[in-house]
Amino acid sequence: MDTYTVLLVDDEEDVIQVIMKKINWEGLGFSVIGYANNGVKALEMVEEFQPDVVMTDINMPYMDGMELAGHIKADYPGTKLLLFTGFDEFEYAKEAVHLEVEEYILKPVNSIELTNVFTQLKIKLDQEISEKRNAEILKKYYLESLPLLQANFYTTLIEGHIHEEELEKYLSDYQISLSGPFFCCLVIHTSSSQVPKDINPLLLSASVEKQAKEYLGEKWRAKCFSYLGKTVLLAQLEKENEISELTDECDRFCRYVHRIIGANVTVGIGQVCNHILDLSKSYSSARDAISYRVLYGTSRAINIQEVAPSEKNNPGSSHETELSHLFKMIRLKEEPEIIEAVHAYLHSISFKEKSLQQHHLDVMELLSEFCRFAANNDIVLDELSKDMGELYGKISDMEQDMLEQWIVNISVALHEKLLSERNTSRKSFVEKAKDYVHNNYVNEELSLDSICEALGVSNSYFSTVFKKETGKSFIGYLTDYRMDRASRLLLETNEKSYIIGKKVGYTDPNYFSYVFKRRFGVSPSKYRTEYKESEK
Known part of the structure; x- marks a missing residue:
């Protein structure tokens, strides 16, 4: 029960x-x-x-x-x-x-x-x-999901196989409305390892899809379908900056489905685009966002533009899968996984089966991608700052063991630099938020929404980073700062409590007294009296 x-x-x-x-x-x-x-x-x-x-x-x-x-x-x-x-x-x-x-x-x-x-x-x-x-209802919904033609169109669209000249005919024939003017792809990952007792994982995913369609579908005019074991939504936005609101709503959705049906869900939010055919890029970046759950946790929404604003799409190459995987490990994992990814990449280029010329091309390609990755992420690495001709000559003559160790060293160094940059970025982001509070705490309207709008981020991302760096929620920090300012004014001035309340952002004197007493255990007037008596 x-x-x-x-x-x-x-x-x-x-x-x-x-x-x-x-x-x-x-x-x-x-x-x-x-x-x-x-x-x-x-x-x-x-x-x-x-x-x-x-x-x-x-x-x-x-x-x-x-x-x-x-x-x-x-x-x-x-x-x-x-x-x-x-x-x-x-x-x-x-x-x-x-x-x-x-x-x-x-x-x-x-x-x-x-x-x-x-x-x-x-x-x-x-x-x-x-x-x-109810398993039977979920099963029925799973079998009677979106019409096959529409589902095929959506999957072909995010795969990037729809051509410009075909688009209007598809939309007309399949009665699909994608008016935008802005679009964003959402990818919903439902954990298959954290499943409520007696619930089939496949049916649980179907239930999540149904809830997503009901919770997010109408407001965001979203097209919802299944693809590669995940739920995908193609959301439509009136303005590009609505992405912060969409992120917060997805974050609430994650908590909602966990409470209602016990599903552990992460929503990856891709880049915003203004053309339907660019949804393939948005889909790719939404899948990248899902990968960041190892850093930011599950049961939440992750916006790729917030967690990796400067990172570009993974480089393409003749060994695209292995090379993409290597850069993914550099971004998200630790040294053992990075070393394993290096082994996989070196195995894929198969030295013994290729000519010396092909080997040199592979080395040149890898060096080029390392430099591009560093540039895209504003990373300066001494080893990659040398003369490129000299560096290429050095590593192209390395034996396989030496080359493997060199790649491992560069990959680990890039990972450490990226981690350091992220931590610095987070701290700078939090310092900006603190400065904003210090300069605006007098404003009664100061809230989580207003500071997120000023910083240009979603509530969910801001709240996660702020609490991780400060150990407090934003409202808790704001309240503590206001109370600290109020306590100083009580001791350093003779102004009445209601005046001090207004100076720290509280127009209602009763509520100011309530919050002050909750923090210090006594009313503002008693706080001042006790201090003066202790000074005698």
Whole structure:
């Protein structure tokens, strides 16, 4: 039996305590993950825990229940909402039909009525989960996926085999609308090693595809299909800078399907293009983005333009697979995997079966690709900065063992330089964010959205990097910085608390006092008084 999580929200703690004690939550199939005494705190907890049900009062400080419900429905549409209200608020609440509230409960809360509400809600949640997990429904959907002609067109398109003169006829004959004006390819990787018990991995992938189509399809006018064991979406954007919003939505989708059906999903987001035929390049870069899950983790969205903005497509060559694999290992893996990739590349060029002239061409090609990789990633390597003619003459005369060691040394050096550049880039990125906070903390509107817009990155990528480098969430860092500034102003000036609150970005003096007390354990006025008394 599934157990569902509940978040309780009311500014009267005694009401919450009564609800928690009078209801047999475990017996009903629910567990209370916590409670909040205002809408702002509740929204933070919803973001962190993503509960199945939020039961909230309407009349609360800082953010009322109606505003909270609106935020939840916009960002977490799968969460069920229950509103409990006073009699005089009941009709007002009933008017908010667009919030799709499951039930309106009048105060004072009756334990029998509440038990009945959660009993019915459990049945509804079970039915929804059952529909998503039912193997027969998934199997039917898998067999009845997109029409074959459309699927063949999409796969041929991302393979790069559609010609300009054929495009309009294909779109017309297969009734496909790709109006753009911008396009982006998404590749969804569903882990086959982390699968819920009694679920077939193939059917799980089909379920993820179905959820992706429902969650992302309409808003982004996305074409969804299966290709090489992965789900692929061709998303359409009105503006090029919508890519940050798309990245954040994909990030929420990853967490959503993990919670609903237990799938461990990573979404790779390719480069944005303005021509349909360039979707093949977007697809290739989306697959590269998936590879970065070894660095950034799974169950998240990875935008190739954020994690590898300066890296170009892998070089083509007569040994394209092995050479591409070598550069992929340089970017993503450690020394043992790099050495293995060098062995594979050297085996592919088969020295004993080729002429000396072909051997020299292979060496020249490899040297050229090393130099191109270094240039594309702004890497300066002493060994590759020498006179090219001299360097080519040196390595073309090397015996196989010496050449192999030279390639290993260059590959490992490139890997270490790339890793160092990434770390430097991340730290610089975080320092810019800190500077932005220091210069704009007075602005009450400063938020995660606004700083990401200023830096030109998605919320999900920014949050991951910022927390990894600082150990804090952005909101946590901003709040701490504001509180540190406020504490200094309290001790160094005689200004009133509400004035100081405004100076650090809080126009509501009550909320400023609430946040300050949560940080320092006392109100602003008491903080100042205690300090002055300690100075005597």
